[in-house]
Amino acid sequence: MLSEPRSGRLAAWGNALLAGLVSPDDAVLAIVGEDAVHRVEGLPGEPAPVGLTLALGRLRALGVTGLRVALPAPGHPLGLSGPPEFNARALEAQEAVVGHGAAFGLVPEVFEAGPAGDVHVEVVWHCLPVREAPPADVPSLGEAERELAEALREATEVLSRLDVAGSGPVADAAIDAYRARAERGREVLAPGYPSRAVRVLELAQRVGLLVSLAYDHGDGAAVSASEMAARSEALRPVGRTARRAQVAAYNSVVEEREKGVR
Template sequence: MLATPADNPYEEPRSGRLTAWGNALLAGLVPPDNAAAAVLGEDETHRVTGLPGDTDGDEHGLTWALGRLRVLGAKGLRLALPDAGHPLGLTGPAEFNTRAMGVGEAVLAVGLPIGLVPEIEVYGPAGDQGTRVLWRCGTVNDGPPAGVPSLHEAERELTDGLREATLLLTRLDVAGAGPEALRALEAYRRRGHAELLAPGYSPRAVRVLESARQISALLAIALGGHGAAVSASEMAARREVLAPLVQTARRAQIAAYNSLADEPRG
């Protein structure tokens, strides 16, 4: 069974982990094996295919693949979190964008026309499932990623977004949604203690990412049907009202993950 990041809005996107730890590795801040282990997380395997020089069917482990990207001239990695109508972080061409939008995430190399899209396979019976990830490389265009703010801009947008989200969610009575919403909030809080990003990222980047994840979690609860609105028309209205905030949070996440590659370290 293939999965997408939308299947669990509280999980860090795998493309985010690859971006963060890949950037730390390319900056010389972590050893290759440590970076690969952090990207792997609780998954069983991560393999990479389609790198320059590969023949059909070649697959490599993360340590080798990250080293290969460095040898080829990659200066860093950038995250993309696209969805229908919003190619956030992508540069084209259409074929790569379509694949990335299909799973909602991708990683683009800085200094190389290479992008990676994950195929996430969940297998096994309920309660005893494993996850395998195959990163498929493709050709991407050289150019600025679509719709991505600077870290400073993202922080300013989040400040306004969090204020607006609080007002909207209060109006939608999400706080009074009952046990199901409370369980969803508790699930987010339990995951809130995980280490964010990787060595080398600034405190601002960590702060922006945590704020973006908090807003995303609250919006996921609201869009999951919690709160006072119960009819289909009310849910459609809720989606329309909250859509700009969803995009604000996604833009901020991308800015945080990309900051080690895109902004000078001080």
């Protein structure tokens, strides 16, 4: 979890655009990031893929008032509400954006193009119908923050006990590098998000990074199959907590708006 999901950027900056807090050009620039181009395919009334600026305007005209994030994993349809076709596409991509106010969702498909040494990334967002229902297993910001504090303690204890790379200098160096990139200008969230959402997202990314490093960098003292299985079993709920908190942070603007109209 060294970088934010594309669905997070699209939802965050799309919400800022829908709220009139940023210009279309600024929103699209932030959403595309280091990719070459993003297009949206399957929009009602559009026979061919269109650019993000037109797509976001069309979604607004179709009734979309906010964008939520889904980060599903096998056995955990986090942020999804159906139908099965959309859920299956989102699970394959491990992320999606779900519209609020109109029943449309977006699932990214990522392509690499160009010659060796000059490869660039292109993204096509597939627009599909979604079911209008509460998203699955998304906590409030307060719940997410409390769960994350405990998850960070658990992750540190597990990694230290099993002596895997994620508990020592490798993790520290990776986290320092992540922070340095953020300080060079990357905004954690788009304008309009509460400071608590920023805090929750940053902590979720740190916890997720620790879990990712534990899987990616050797086995340390976890040399036996049983110890490796124990590590996986212990870290699985920690990773799930981090993903739930990410979704809670990205979705907080829409959730707060919903509370305000009740």
